[in-house]
Amino acid sequence: MKLAEAKDKFLQTWGALGSNWGVSRTMAQIHALLLIAPDPMSAEDVMEQLQISRGNANLNIRALIDWGLVQKELRSGERKEFFVAEKDxxxxxxxxxxxxxxxxxxxxxxxxxxxxxxxxxxxxxxxxxxxxxxxxxxxxxxxxxxxxxxxxxxxxxxxxxxxxxxxx
Amino acid sequence: MKLAEAKDKFLQTWGALGSNWGVSRTMAQIHALLLIAPDPMSAEDVMEQLQISRGNANLNIRALIDWGLVQKELRSGERKEFFVAEKDxxxxxxxxxxxxxxxxxxxxxxxxxxxxxxxxxxxxxxxxxxxxxxxxxxxxxxxxxxxxxxxxxxxxxxxxxxxxxxxx
DNA sequence: ATAAACTTTCAAAAAGTTTTGAAAGTTCAA
DNA sequence: TTGAACTTTCAAAACTTTTTGAAAGTTTAT
Structure with missing residues (x-):
């Protein structure tokens, strides 16, 4: 299996699992994406990778932060916000x-x-x-x-x- | 609180809880109803008490049996099927x-x-x-x-x- | 103060899930 | 057999949840 294929399969699986755990599908997918990302991602990055709308991305990232599963990361000199998932x-x-x-x-x-x-x-x-x-x-x-x-x-x-x- | 009121509240609560546990709302409500019923109930009884359709009742009772949460009870001389919930x-x-x-x-x-x-x-x-x-x-x-x-x-x-x- | 770069909101649309009810299927007593 | 008494099925309707995207809001550098 190629990395890209494996990543995609993981996003789908984690997404499906999420809906059984009170975490919405997209929320779980964003979490999965951030979990396997070696570096922090911006909202824009998430939107692009998962092909979802700005509003959707924003809403679900916020929910993830609420659940304590994701954290904001600010970089001095950058206005954009970056996000990192709890990896433990x-x-x-x-x-x-x-x-x-x-x-x-x-x-x-x-x-x-x-x-x-x-x-x-x-x-x-x-x-x-x-x-x-x-x-x-x-x-x-x-x-x-x-x-x-x-x-x-x-x-x-x-x-x-x-x-x-x-x-x- | 009156018994009828308490029963109703319980049905609603158990129903809501169910949807968080992979058991559909109606499925959980039927289960709740059978849980607090002192005697076995027929499909007809369930339909009437919960105000749901025949098909819905049938489908969900079957699912409950599948999950091992409810059992059929047959009575000799009666063609109707009765149902009892696992109470433990x-x-x-x-x-x-x-x-x-x-x-x-x-x-x-x-x-x-x-x-x-x-x-x-x-x-x-x-x-x-x-x-x-x-x-x-x-x-x-x-x-x-x-x-x-x-x-x-x-x-x-x-x-x-x-x-x-x-x-x- | 302005505008560029972002983030947030929210009403409408899409997608997904559950429910209905009528019709078909099954079982059994007579 | 037949038919009455039930149970099962399933396509369409109702309801719920999620997603979209455009508009409004916020922040910061100049």
Whole structure:
């Protein structure tokens, strides 16, 4: 396989993966592009390489910065902004987990806590079943939340090393 | 909060969550509905409660069965099919992880292995950077794959218990 | 103050995804 | 067999998300 072909395949694959991870297709592609770029790229460079519009490029680069996956790099004497991706994949993974925990898990925990406050006799089957299910979900979600909080802070080798050893 | 209101809120919340997890909105709502139902429900029941069409109900119930989240239940003397959701949330979680591992992680691992086969001098910066990045991703993805394989087989208390203790 | 070099915004268009519902298919009791 | 009771399929419609591109905004050198 030629380099150009491999690069393209990687952009496509990373893009597809992204849409399964709450990161939009283009966002993931821009990230992929920056990941394999040996040097910082300007918005213009990104637009050209991925054949996307100025607005689209701008929007998604901004989102990547928001997620903490890309950083601006300014050069003295240049007005243009350049961008670099975080290249430590373990850090990227943690960033994504962190962001999703904030956006999804935390709101859900609040709602579940609310739902348990349902009033009425815990005697009829419907109510009983409902409370039981919500409670189970709430407990698991709580544990997951704590585990993720720790994972977010953890060092790669330490984490994967211990978990995998543990798992024999 | 009244039971009916709480149920509705739960259906909406679970539906929204689903779309972040590779399970379509309606699919997740049907799952939620079955989760809190004290008894098995027929396709007709689901259609009525969720106000969705026959085709939609059928398609998504089938998908849920595919994912292993819902099971058919036949009653002798009745031609209609009834459906029950898996109510053990930890099992549900494992099922989802298992399915996504198969659908996303495994194909990606194959592609990454391929991408490393790139030919050409590892001397120029572009090629070097590319191989380096792909290799890092491949290694992390491999570790993740192994960890997930173990998690899928693990028992809830054992898993969360040990990981959380470990994480202190 | 001006203009060149950029970045940001946003409404409209395109693309992608999900849902519908009518028609076709299947199963089973009689 | 037949037909009633269901389930499945699929093309078209509805809805959602993403992308575009032109216009507006910002910054900096002169």
């Amino acid at each position: 994949i373990w850090k990227v993974f943690r960033m994504v987990v962190k962001e999703r925990r904030k956006r999804e898990l935390e709101p859900m925990l609040r709602i579940l806590a609310d739902l348990k406050e349902i009033d009425g006799s815990k005697t009829d089957r419907e109510t009983k079943e409902f409370i039981e299910v919500i409670d189970n979900i709430h407990r698991l979600a709580g544990k997951a939340d704590k585990s993720l909080a720790t994972l977010i802070k953890a060092d790669e080798n330490w984490f994967l090393g211990s978990v995998m050893k543990l798992m024999r | 949330i930890w099992k549900v979680f494992r099922m989802v992880v298992k399915e996504r591992r198969k659908r996303e992680l495994e194909p990606m691992l194959r592609i990454l292995a391929d991408l490393k086969e790139i030919d050409g001098s590892k001397t120029d910066r572009e090629t070097k950077e590319f191989i380096e990045v792909i290799d890092n991703i491949h290694r992390l993805a491999g570790k993740a794959d192994k960890s997930l394989a173990t998690l899928i087989k693990a028992d809830e208390n054992w898993f969360l218990g040990s990981v959380m203790k470990l994480m202190r």
